Amino acid sequence: MNEFWEAKVKLQWAELGSSYDVVIIGGGGHGLATAYNLAVNHGITNVAVIEKDYIGGGNSGRNTTVIRSNYGKPEPVRFYQRSLDLYRELEAETERWVMHDERGLWWLAHTEAGRRQERSRAAINQAFGADTTFVEPEEIGRLIPGINLDADGEFPITGASFHAGGATARHDRVNWAFAEGAMRAGVTIVQGVKVTGLTLDGDRVVGVQTDKGDVAAGTVVGAVGGHATTIASMANVRLPIRTHPLQAFVTNHYEQTWDAIVASNDLGFYVSQTARGEMLGGSHIDPQPSYSRRSDHHFINEIARRIVALFPFMGNLRVLRQWTGICDMSPDYTPIMGYTSAPGFLITTGWGTWGFKAIPAGGEAMAQLIANDETPELIAPFSIERFANDRTLADRGSSGTH
Ligand SMILES: Cc1cc2nc3c(=O)[nH]c(=O)nc-3n(C[C@H](O)[C@H](O)[C@H](O)COP(=O)(O)OP(=O)(O)OC[C@H]3O[C@@H](n4cnc5c(N)ncnc54)[C@H](O)[C@@H]3O)c2cc1C
Incomplete structure (x- = not known):
């Protein structure tokens, strides 16, 4: 049996522990790709992904699978082009057939x-x-x-x-390519566990509360698709979503x-x-x-x-x-990624009707941010501060559906 199949056979579901360096809420493409990149590219493996339903049960398993980078503004074009390029490599990188x-x-x-x-x-x-x-x-x-x-x-x-460069890929295979890759590298992924609250120490988010117990965390990432405002409000963060x-x-x-x-x-x-x-x-x-x-x-x-x-x-x-x-x-049809006003709490949201194509580059950038504690240049324009600084990236004509 070769190394790949041995690793596959060993793949096991872990129990949710009580403390992690990083807890990611949401087992959609963005949460899973962030976990995968943390473990595989940065050696950060003390990571948990907590999913209330099942892997890809949110929008990442419900979309129409279109991948493209033909946006109308320079910043999104560069970002989505990076994702499109990463999609081309995804099968080789994860050793999973994603039907690209x-x-x-x-x-x-x-x-x-x-x-x-x-x-x-x-x-x-x-x-x-x-x-x-x-x-x-x-x-x-x-x-x-x-x-x-x-x-x-x-x-x-x-x-x-x-x-x-317009393409398609099978959505649930993409989710599972990242999920399995992350698990093989040591990430804990749990399904059927709901985050019901965030634990605060002053303004700082220091953990999550779930229907299966509390979990301490150095960093918490909200990657919950359509439930973004509910989770953010638990950290007293208001999102324009x-x-x-x-x-x-x-x-x-x-x-x-x-x-x-x-x-x-x-x-x-x-x-x-x-x-x-x-x-x-x-x-x-x-x-x-x-x-x-x-x-x-x-x-x-x-x-x-x-x-x-x-x-x-x-x-x-x-x-x-x-x-x-x-x-x-999001109001400008562009994602919102990165730090929030609550220390220890990051978000990847505003993926609206266009976030499947962004999964590889979104996960890569969020992991870089967490590992280096510095916003990568590629996603700096997508920070939540753009709304306060009058730097929105209105790109309605390119969102495909609005
Ligand atoms: C019909 C449709 C067609 C689309 N077509 C395209 C397309 O062709 N191309 C494209 O690029 N994009 C498309 N999209 C958009 C794309 O699917 C999403 O932007 C993308 O999948 C978002 O990924 P995500 O990981 O942020 O969210 P999701 O995949 O929604 O994952 C979020 C996860 O968080 C979990 N969660 C929520 N609350 C909690 C909680 N309290 N505790 C634990 N877990 C929680 C949810 O169960 C869910 O699994 C489409 C979307 C839809 C609905």
Whole structure:
């Protein structure tokens, strides 16, 4: 048996202890990637990840798996490009097959203003390291199978940006690649344990309270997706986050290979094909803030009309499954990472509808911050202080869904 399989066989669930150097609340992609990087790259292994449900049971196992770096501002383009590059290496690095598939992403424009926006997206992407070019409608018609370029006259396509690095990866495999890698390196991961409070010594956070007992910690990281404000409020930290549901669906198998990822900001949807051949789609967040994970008919009705106008072949497919996650939306559509006003308490949040693609770079940067007690340059623009300092990074046009 080789070293890898021996390590796999030895993989065991540990009991939650009473004291750790670092406690990470939340076993989603960001919490797990932070733990993985702490252990593997910095030798910090006295780490616990505490998950109330199951690994990847939050948004990291509910997303539509799109990975891209075609953002509209220099700071996010650089950050997401780093993540995109790390995704390319993830299988080799973790020795797990994460079904990474780089097939390019189309971002469609339907108006003259949209066309200008996609031209400027391509220019800014190229300037800051992402591979995006502007494409005219004739070429779009040639390269995207089954597209109806004039969308029955209602939403004619006026151009697109093509982001060559756009990719997908299987979400639960990504979560487990980080979880197993972290456990192999000595991190404790517990499922079914809920953090119910934070232990304070003055302003400082010195531990967590759980439904299975108290745990002391040198550093506590809140990586809880849509529950970010609840956890932060336990440290008397107020976050500019609202939690909104986001829905998605898959259809039955479509017999042809459809090797594209297509998004339209104007029509508010995006679609790709899964490895099983299902068509996978998503749209905007539900406008009403809520913690509800219920899916509804209104969503399917709306999105189906828009998708079928552009891709008539989808009118012959049937929706098989529909689901919902709850997204931690920041006001500027950009993450919030790093220190908070409570010493000992760090956050990685504001991942909203776009944080799956950020998991490798987010985990890498949070671990660097904790290990070196210094904010890495790559994530310095994402500090919570940007709101007080009037340095927000409004990037709505690039968030895909809003
Ligand atoms: C339908 C949908 C489609 C999406 N599509 C994309 C996409 O295509 N591309 C993209 O980049 N992003 C996408 N996203 C966004 C992306 O999934 C998230 O931004 C990302 O997964 C966030 O990861 P996380 O680790 O911060 O949070 P999560 O994965 O939500 O993990 C947080 C974890 O914290 C746990 N937790 C909460 N409270 C407690 C507590 N008190 N104690 C212990 N544990 C707790 C939760 O159970 C959860 O498992 C999508 C999201 C949804 C919902």
